Amino acid sequence: MANGNDYIELAISTLSEEQSDILIANLSDIGFEGFEEEKNLLKAFIVAKDFNEQLLHPIINKMGLKYVTSVIKYKNWNEEWEAGFEPVTIGDFCTIRATFHQAVEGVKHDIIITPKMSFGTGHHATTYLMIEAMKQIDMEGKSVFDFGTGTGILAILAEKMGANIIEAIDVDDWSIENGEENLQKNKCNKILLYKSEEITSMRKFDVLLANINRNVILQHLEAMKAHLFPGGLMVLSGLLTGDADIILRDAGRLNMKNISMQERNSWISLQFVKGLD
Numbered sequence: 001m002a003n004g005n006d007y008i009e010l011a012i013s014t015l016s017e018e019q020s021d022i023l024i025a026n027l028s029d030i031g032f033e034g035f036e037e038e039k040n041l042l043k044a045f046i047v048a049k050d051f052n053e054q055l056l057h058p059i060i061n062k063m064g065l066k067y068v069t070s071v072i073k074y075k076n077w078n079e080e081w082e083a084g085f086e087p088v089t090i091g092d093f094c095t096i097r098a099t100f101h102q103a104v105e106g107v108k109h110d111i112i113i114t115p116k117m118s119f120g121t122g123h124h125a126t127t128y129l130m131i132e133a134m135k136q137i138d139m140e141g142k143s144v145f146d147f148g149t150g151t152g153i154l155a156i157l158a159e160k161m162g163a164n165i166i167e168a169i170d171v172d173d174w175s176i177e178n179g180e181e182n183l184q185k186n187k188c189n190k191i192l193l194y195k196s197e198e199i200t201s202m203r204k205f206d207v208l209l210a211n212i213n214r215n216v217i218l219q220h221l222e223a224m225k226a227h228l229f230p231g232g233l234m235v236l237s238g239l240l241t242g243d244a245d246i247i248l249r250d251a252g253r254l255n256m257k258n259i260s261m262q263e264r265n266s267w268i269s270l271q272f273v274k275g276l277d
Contacts (some may be wrong), residue, residue, distance in 0.1 A: 007072040008051045010044040012065050016108045017240055019063055025215040030055045033172040039176050045072070047174075068231060090128065094157060099185065112185045113213040114178070126237040129262055130154055130211050133137035133235045136260075139205060141162045147199065147220070148238075152179035154209050155193070156186045162203050163207070169196040179237040199223050208234045218250060225254050228274045237269040244268055 004261055010032070012023065024035050027044045030052065034045040043150060048071070060067055087097035087104065095104040103110055119228045134154070140162035146155040149168035156173045158166050168191055170176055176195045181189055198220060208224050210217060217224075217236055224234060234256065241263060251272050260271035 006048040007045050008048050009070045009072050010046070010056070010067055010190040011070070012042045012044070012060070012067045014040055015042060015063070015065055016040075017242060019065070021214050021243075023059070023063070024213050025057045027056075028171060029178055030059070032172050056254045061111065064135075065175055088128070090131055090135070096153065109157060111153060111156055111160070113153055113156075113182045114185070125264040125267040126211050126239070126269070127153065129237050129264050129267060130235060131157065131211060132262060133170075133237075133260065133269050133271055134158070134161065134209070137161075137233060137235075139207065142206040143203065144207045144209065145199065145201065145205045147224065148177050148212040148216070149179055149193065150211070152182045152191070152193065153191065154211065155179075155191045156182060157189055158207070158209070159188050159190050160186070164190055165203075165205075167201050169199070171195070171197040199227050201227060203227075204229045204232070206232050208232065210234070210236050210238070212238045214239055217247065220252055221247075224255060225256060225274060230276050232274045234272040234274070235269060236272075237267065239268050239270065241268055242265055244270070 015023070020037055023042055023135060024108040031050040032044040032046045036043040085098055087095055087101050089095045089104055089107065092107055094109045094111065095107045096113060098114060099112055101119055126267040134157060139158055142163045143165035144155070144163045146158070146166065146168035151153055152168060155166050168179065170179065173195065176193060179193050183193060194248045204227055206229055217238070228234060236247065244261065247270055251258065255275040256272040257275055258270060258272055262269045
């Protein structure tokens with residue numbers, strides 16, 4: 001029996017990559033806050049008090065899938081994470097670690113996070129790819145938008161790289177709470193973090209980062225372009241290799257020129273530059 005602060009884990013098996021993407025989008029709409037993808041398996045997490053099985057059934061039944069649920073005790077999440085979390089080091093560029101790890105010498109950017117139920121520890125291939133892409137970008141004095149910030153790791157890195165205006169959004173309360181904690185741990189003071197499911201900023205940016213999923217990217221691609229200066233860079237991940245064609249096609253229609261594609265463990269990142277309209 002779950003109490004209000006526990007989490008419900010939903011495990012859905014025998015699904016394709018395309019079904020997984022669709023499910024993540026649909027489950028996000030009914031309050032699920034975290035996802036883990038494995039081969040033919042998707043795990044989704046929601047606060048127990050927010051779990052409504054009547055909203056879940058139409059989504060699952062329409063796709064002909066089955067699921068099982070289990071309870072994750074609130075107090076155990078950080079304990080399990082701390083027990084298994086190891087620092088992530090990306091060359092001499094960046095280290096992502098917890099407060100209980102020693103700082104790594106000789107690394108340019110030291111990022112301290114406590115991810116809780118949010119995404120972005122650096123272990124997942126997509127976060128790694130985003131950081132590798134950022135490594136090649138001159139952020140000094142730039143404006144940056146982080147769409148789907150999760151733990152805030154990319155926004156934090158942008159500030160450490162010299163960006164002076166940074167906005168970061170996420171759709172769930174847990175990520176915003178966790179992101180605020182991580183901003184404080186890293187002594188960040190140039191990041192405006194707020195909850196939103198779309199880009200509502202009144203400004204344009206030099207760099208836009210989006211590590212989300214294919215459906216959300218496609219839904220917001222035009223808005224992302226509109227919030228970039230001409231010549232601005234858009235870096236995307238949360239994408240599988242099979243997603244490349246449709247993203248390249250739709251971005252091309254918007255006069256976004258692809259300048260880079262990187263792959264890691266069947267995941268990809270894509271980098272675009274905004275042309276003159």
